[in-house]
Amino acid sequence: MTALPTLRRQRHPLAAGAAQRRLLAELPLSRSFEAALTASGLEPLRPMGTDVLQLNVGKRCNQTCGHCHVDAGPDRTEMMSTEVVDICLRVLASSGIGTLDITGGAPELHPEFRRIVEAATRLGRRVIDRCNLTVTRLPNYRYVPGFLAEHRVRVVASLPYYQSRQTDAQRGEGVFDASIAALRELNALGYGQPESGLVLDLMANPVGAFLPPEQSAAERDWRRELARRHGVVFNSLLTITNMPISRFLDHLERKGQTHAYLEKLVQAFNPAAAAGVMCRFTLSVGWDGTLYDCDFNQMLDLPVSSPSARHIRDFDPAALGARAIATGPHCFGCTAGAGSSCGGAVA
């Protein structure tokens, strides 16, 4: 597999969240996200409680996908410290948050991945691993599929398409074949199989500057094609829109498509999707413990607005519950069409 240099490694101007925010703010869009929210009676956007604690445990990844909003890759070194991991686990234990959603980078590359999963499952919390699949092919990580099955972790695996050419174009040469090998191993452990209770969902994002297909229709196609071509089964297909952040923003810039893509998202604004966006139910924790409304705001260096609770050590449900969610033009990505989230379409 090939791994391209990250924007950070290239010293690319868009490696900085502030530069991305500036670029997006200067686009002459037909309306602002805040105006769209106002017209829908949702401004300011408020949280509905925290059902999911999403930990971004670090930016290290064995892949450098062309659309990655994290700018993750092998050369990234940011990792959640033991101290921050401990605080997150204490918050999980003391709060009523039912789900721990572990993301990255490739979360399995975090040295304490096993400890985090074990502690959360011991607390009786649902655990989600956002897995790039290929990490399970690395020599030191062959244990991962069995470990996930043992702890009954829900696997949300990235696979943008059911064919190799599209998948490899986005995620790197050889990624599709390695992903299929990983999916087969997960299937053999019971993942995606009827009545096993081991949930394997696939996360698909478009291979280019267009909106994702309608989720249930795409799921039918994917189920048929993955079974027919590769004998792979899964539970649900979750579609997600490419966010105009980091490497996908760089891709849009290089193609001269930034304005056209953002305007497409603006035109597809769906108030029902806006009402159900994941930031209303999720609290996102960065590798250094900073709190964000979502993983996208995290990559834009846009922390939660509540000044007294900006770090997990200051976790305060009342202060966080009263906050206004930080928004910007990128939020049109989560509200276009049927909507888009870490849980797929929302409307």
Added chain:
Amino acid sequence: MESDHYYRDADLARFGDIGKGAPELWEKFRAWYDAVFAEGALSAREKALIALAVSHSVQCPYCIDAYTTACLEQGSNEEQMTEAVHVAAAIRGGASLVHGVQMRNHLERLGM
């Protein structure tokens, strides 16, 4: 508006401008058009592929752009879309060739 091109991609977004001359007809067209492309006995994905093929057959650059995007957004891939274009091309080619029978009929009438 002055232009040295008959086709400009920005004009696709101005499709609705045609409604200014006859708003009621435009509204009827839009309602019918939306109903045609709704999920029915054929899936929205299948309809987008048919539309892509027909776009090539009627040689409408706006339609080609619009239904290339639509096919991708319905989950189709390049291979499926290219096959759809070949279907349009085959029908166009076949439509020319089948007129050869007319040629042969006339040849028979004129010949000895």
